Amino acid sequence: MTENTHRGGLVSIGELSRVTGVPVRTLRFYCDNGVLESRRSSGGHRLFDPLTAVDQVLLVRRLRMLGLSLSAIIEVLTGTLTTADAIAAERAALDTELGLLSWRRASLRAVEEAPPAERARRLELLASVHDRHRAHDTLVTFWRTLLAPIPPALFDGFVTMNIPHLPDDPTPQHIVAFAELTTHIADPACTAAMSRQLWRTNPTRIHDKLALVTGVAEACAAVDSLGTQPHTGPELDRFIDAHATARRDRDTPRLRYRLLDDAPDNDPRIHRYWKLTTEITGTTTAGAALDWLYRALAQWADDVHPR
Structure with a gap:
């Protein structure tokens, strides 16, 4: 038990940061946005259950590194969405975004590669089907x-x-x-x-x-x-x-x-x-x-x- 460990088995935000490697300011952000649950000490300090908080923080960090939104992560933590489904949804959204980017890149190249005399007409043509x-x-x-x-x-x-x-x-x-x-x-x-x-x-x-x-x-x-x-x-x-x-x-x-x-x-x-x-x-x-x-x-x- 460290000096930052309180009675009842709860740990401070500093101890949780040390164990998980996640900065204190990030942990505060997670708490303020409903991602991570904490309790308050008599002095108003945040306290966490190490049996669940460590795994939750590590899961949040890993999902965030994959680009998942906080709202999706909250659904995973509350059990309304499985990790697999959350990742599949993020991949599908990324596929859609990549498709839009590919369309945009090809459209830009189509205008760029058009002969100067045809560039204005090409631009008008492509603008009519941007979606x-x-x-x-x-x-x-x-x-x-x-x-x-x-x-x-x-x-x-x-x-x-x-x-x-x-x-x-x-x-x-x-x-x-x-x-x-x-x-x-x-x-x-x-x-x-x-x-x-x-x-x-x-x-x-x-x-x-x-x-x-x-x-x-x-x-x-x-x-x-x-x-x-x-x-x-x-x-x-x-x-x-x-x-x-x-x-x-x-x-x-x-x-x-x-x-x-x-x-x-x-x-x-x-x-x-x-x-x-x-x-x-x-x-x-x-x-x-x-x-x-x-x-x-x-x-x-x-x-x-x-x-």
């Missing part, structure tokens, strides 16, 4: 509106394949492509072209939109696995059948010609949208599959049933 989560949500909303009434499971699959998430450490090129992509869909002419690529007509003329979206998705999935030049076959037949079913029609040359005539697939806005998406995702998109099906339909018209 990448909101920009991603804008893309999701765009497609949710366009694809309604697609089932949630099918839509989630479409999102995974066709709406890009930026990598954890994006390049300036990724940032610029993503920014241009999200501003691209703000153009009503682009929205109209993308709608026509999907429906091949005014959407109000489609009797069964769900059947069309489902059937076209199946045709696109089949195309994605081919990796060949466009040609007539079961993939194109499935595509035509989806449109016929949705229109309460049959697969006839007349329908095929109508789908070909109504196709906007050569619209540069569509090509630009899917090109930007591919630059970010690095994967085959629905746009590439739809283009394959359009060219297969054109091949059918030229080689099999010339007008």
Whole structure:
């Protein structure tokens, strides 16, 4: 028992500081902020139970070194949060912060590396999508509106394949492509072209939109696995059948010609949208599959049933 140890087994703040290596002023700070409990002597000095206080102070110091907030540490000490959960929450918050910093760094580099004549336009473009989560949500909303009434499971699959998430450490090129992509869909002419690529007509003329979206998705999935030049076959037949079913029609040359005539697939806005998406995702998109099906339909018209 030292000179700073009091009756009842309690220790002074100086003794607790000596044992734990934590400065007295820090211990006072912990007490004042509700992190560490103490009692008062008759003279008003802080006293601590060495059986619990030492372990608590050491735990607080270690958690603080990992960057945990005092509020999280208090929850750990009171048992409302486990140490593992507190650390997991801090890591998740750090991951989010690092993602924001990576986005910001890549954005700064994108402006810095732009030719002087393009720098002002680049700055304006990137400023319009400074919040990448909101920009991603804008893309999701765009497609949710366009694809309604697609089932949630099918839509989630479409999102995974066709709406890009930026990598954890994006390049300036990724940032610029993503920014241009999200501003691209703000153009009503682009929205109209993308709608026509999907429906091949005014959407109000489609009797069964769900059947069309489902059937076209199946045709696109089949195309994605081919990796060949466009040609007539079961993939194109499935595509035509989806449109016929949705229109309460049959697969006839007349329908095929109508789908070909109504196709906007050569619209540069569509090509630009899917090109930007591919630059970010690095994967085959629905746009590439739809283009394959359009060219297969054109091949059918030229080689099999010339007008």
